[in-house]
Amino acid sequence: MQNIDKIIDKWNADSDYVIEMMQDIQDEFKHIPRKALEQVTKKTKVPLARLYHIATFYKSFSLKPRGKFEIQVCTGTACHVKGAALILDAFERELNIQTGETTKDKLFSLEGVRCLGCCSLAPVITIGEDLYGEVKTADIPKLIAKYKGGEK
Ligand code: FES
16 A cells, blocks of 8 residues: 555656556556555545545556566557467467456466567567567467576
8 A cells, every 4th residue: 555655656646647656556556456546536535436436437547457577468450460369379388367357476468469569570479568579379488488597
């Protein structure tokens, strides 16, 4: 709760900055806990329903705990044509989760997303802040090991 208060205070509990507060909360907790939204409501007087609307409208927010590293596999047209479905399947197998889930160790979350804007590199994925193009299914175990091993 102390961390949540610190974030809200950083933005002077100003209702004009609830999105920024929520971004900081998402970064800190890898999701937006209900308690955090309640605290934002209490301190900013922005209705809880409005905060839930924001949290569910923007894809970068999650109400469920996410992994330390978010893996996004582009399933846009160019990536689809170049085998995005196979890449997504390979991640699911390697991580032993389904798309939309988080690994038990809370290290990885897996999502299929729309065009990431660099179609010439298809198939494209992101892991955390890093972008990878021309990904092959054979690369996936190595990529996961790289992040598991704490290289990042
Ligand atoms: S379709 Fe995948 S980056 Fe555009």
